[in-house]
Each structure stands twice: as structure tokens, then as C-alpha cells.
């Protein structure tokens with residue numbers, strides 16, 4: 001990781017040198033007066049600033065320092081300003097804190113302690129930036145409840161917006177827990193049918209012999225136990241949207257009946273004789289390879305084509321750039337609120353573990369993991385062990401140097417782009433390369 005920019009405002013050149021030397025974990029830029037400080041602030045946009053209040057021309061007072069503080073907080077209100085003060089400055093320090101300075105540290109400087117204060121300021125700044133990013137994403141979210149910054153996932157959302165107004169049947173393909181039902185609900189909400197019902201049924205969760213009557217309903221006396229006429233789920237969705245989850249698990253015999261419904265748009269209740277016209281929008285989903293099932297002969301080809309008027313493929317969480325950390329923050333905020341816990345933060349290591357894990361159970365697994373962590377964590381910090389993630393499996397590393405280099409290059413580049421929210425300049429800075437070099441690398445790896 002490149003060093004983080006730290007702006008040090010100090011007119012005493014000896015002290016400036018001492019600070020540079022003792023804070024060598026950071027990329028220190030130093031200013032000796034207000035004007036220079038403002039120029040450097042605009043140029044480098046540091047998250048943290050340390051400042052002496054006594055600056056020329058009022059080196060013995062605090063007027064320049066306080067004026068600078070005010071300007072910094074106007075230009076970049078999120079900046080964490082740490083005031084370095086002498087013993088006698090107490091009143092001015094209090095003033096600075098009241099104006100919005102983040103913290104203070106007394107001279108003579110204790111390098112170790114000051115480093116800690118600065119580290120904490122960076123951490124808080126990063127947490128607040130993440131929080132802000134999430135609020136922004138929630139506000140911008142094309143589909144309520146869907147959190148993502150991944151280009152692939154955002155494309156799915158845009159397609160949902162496009163197809164929602166039509167009545168076309170939509171097939172959603174994606175791994176378990178990747179958000180298929182959420183997308184189906186989004187399709188319904190954005191459609192002209194949103195004042196009618198959204199009815200969902202999971203074909204894999206209902207025993208084969210019951211599924212038909214669940215779907216189409218039954219007449220009184222149709223079978224033992226059919227004590228009264230009961231409408232099916234399709235009928236309940238009249239005018240609205242009907243969501244068939246795990247369609248790949250539907251038995252062949254029922255597939256034929258579903259196909260007939262899709263062609264004729266009428267249903268017959270089990271044991272009934274009359275045909276009931278139904279107007280519903282059908283959305284189906286499966287985590288299975290439907291085309292493969294067709295080839296195997298366990299899924300009807302004609303039904304497959306009927307269902308796939310529009311196919312939306314939902315990327316797995318592992319494939320979404322930067323979404324893991326974003327979703328983790330989102331769920332953490334949500335569970336802190338619903339579990340009545342004070343605001344919590346992830347330790348940097350926990351965020352790295354979240355980024356590194358492959359999330360085979362996708363967003364659902366993440367949701368459960370973060371809920372458990374919020375409940376189990378003892379303080380306000382969520383550590384790696386609170387997450388309880390299994391140790392990363394040891395990948396079968398390639399021993400060919402060129403391949404390994406290529407893979408590593410790709411990995412860090414994707415990470416930098418994700419962390420910078422797609423900002424090329426920032427990503428290039430993190431990677432320690434120039435912008436044109438990053439563009440070349442992206443082209444080399446086929447990243448747009």
C-alpha cells in the first residue's frame with residue numbers, strides 16, 4: 001500500500017523536520033503558513049492534518065491557526081485535524097475543538113502517542129467515507145435494497161428497469177443467495193403491476209405431488225383432504241407477478257402443465273372443469289444450468305425457450321468487484337440498528353478477510369455472517385475472529401513466474417480499482433504507477 005498523505009502545518013522548521021522523521025509511516029507534506037497549507041490541502045486532499053495554531057504573522061497567538069482550521073473544514077469538512085499545542089494554549093485548543101478539530105496533542109511531542117492518534121484519525125476517516133459511500137449508493141440504488149457498485153451487477157439493474165414495464169417472461173440465472181428473489185421483487189415493483197400482488201413459490205421446497213395443487217389450486221373433493229375450494233398461487237397473483245423459484249427442480253409432468261398455462265394463459269384447478277383466465281407476469285429463477293438440464297433430458301426444451309424470453313444472469317458475489325466490503329458495511333449498519341447495538345466498525349484485518357474470502361453462499365452467507373459478528377463482537381470493533389470465516393483454502397499456485405506475476409498484477413489492480421471506487425487516478429496512486437501505465441495494464445488484462 002502506498003503511504004497515506006499527511007499534511008503537517010508547522011512554522012518551526014526544526015519541529016517540521018522532527019515530525020517528518022518520526023512520522024515516516026506517512027507521506028508527509030509540510031507547510032509553514034496558512035497559504036501554503038491551503039495549497040497543499042487542495043493538491044493532496046489529505047485525510048489527516050496536524051497543525052500548530054501559532055502561525056505567522058501571528059506566531060505567538062492563535063488567530064492564523066484558527067482561521068486556517070475554519071478554512072480547512074469548509075473546503076474539506078471530513079478532514080481530521082489534530083491540533084499540536086503548547087501547555088499555555090488550553091483556551092485556544094478548546095476553541096479549536098469546538099470549531100471541529102478532531103483531537104489535540106500536547107507538545108513536547110511523544111512520537112509513539114502521536115502516531116496512534118493519527119492512525120485512529122485515518123481509521124475514523126475511512127469508516128466515515130465508507131458510511132457515506134453506502135448512504136450514497138443506497139440513495140442512488142436503481143432498485144431499492146440492492147447494494148452494488150459492480151459494473152456487471154449495475155447492468156443487471158439497468159436491464160431490470162428496461163424490462164420491468166413489459167409483460168415479458170424473465171428468467172433469472174444465478175447462484176444460490178445471489179439475490180434472485182430481490183431482483184424479481186424489483187421487477188415487480190418497477191412494473192405497472194406493482195399495485196397487485198407479488199406471489200412467490202419455491203419449486204424445490206414443495207413435494208412433487210403437492211406442487212400442482214399449490215400452483216393451480218383445487219376444487220372441493222378433488223382429493224382426500226380437499227375440504228374446500230382453494231385457489232392456487234398463480235390465481236392469487238392475478239394482475240400481479242408470479243415468481244417461480246428453483247424452476248430447474250420442477251418435475252417433467254408438471255413442466256408440461258406449466259407450459260400449457262404459459263401458452264394459453266388459463267388455468268384449471270385440480271379436480272375442476274372450468275378454465276380460469278389469468279393475467280400474470282412470470283418471473284422464474286434457478287441456480288442450475290437449465291441448458292444442461294435440457295441436454296440431459298430432464299427439462300423440456302419448449303418450456304426452456306418459453307421461459308427465456310429475457311434472461312438476466314446475476315453475477316456471484318465473488319465476481320463483483322469491491323461489493324463484498326460494501327455489503328458487509330451495509331449489513332453491519334443494518335444489524336447494529338436492528339440488534340440495538342452502538343455503531344460498530346470493522347478492524348482493517350477483518351475487511352481484508354472479507355475481501356479475501358470467496359463467499360460460496362453469496363449475499364445470504366454474508367448477511368448471516370455479519371449478523372452473527374454484530375451479535376458476538378464484544379466491543380465496538382468487529383475483528384477477524386468475530387467473523388468466524390474458514391481459513392482460506394490454499395490455492396494451487398502456479399509455479400510459472402510469468403503466470404504468477406500476471407495473476408498477482410490482475411488481483412491488486414482489481415483491488416485498487418475497487419477500493420478507489422473506480423477512480424483511475426486514485427487507483428494508480430495506490431498502485432504506485434502512473435495513470436497511463438494503469439491504462440496500459442487494464443488494457444492488457446481486458447479490464448474496461
Ligand SMILES: Nc1ncnc2c1ncn2[C@@H]1O[C@H](COP(=O)(O)OP(=O)(O)OP(=O)(O)O)[C@@H](O)[C@H]1O
Pocket residue numbers: 145146147148174175176177178179180181182183245287327363364367
Ligand atoms: N445486492 C444486494 N444488496 C443487498 N442485499 C442483498 C443483495 N443481494 C441479496 N441480498 C439479500 O441477500 C439475501 C438472499 O437474497 P435472495 O433471497 O434474493 O437470493 P436468491 O438468489 O433468491 O437465493 P436462493 O437461490 O437461495 O433462493 C436476501 O436477504 C437479500 O435481501
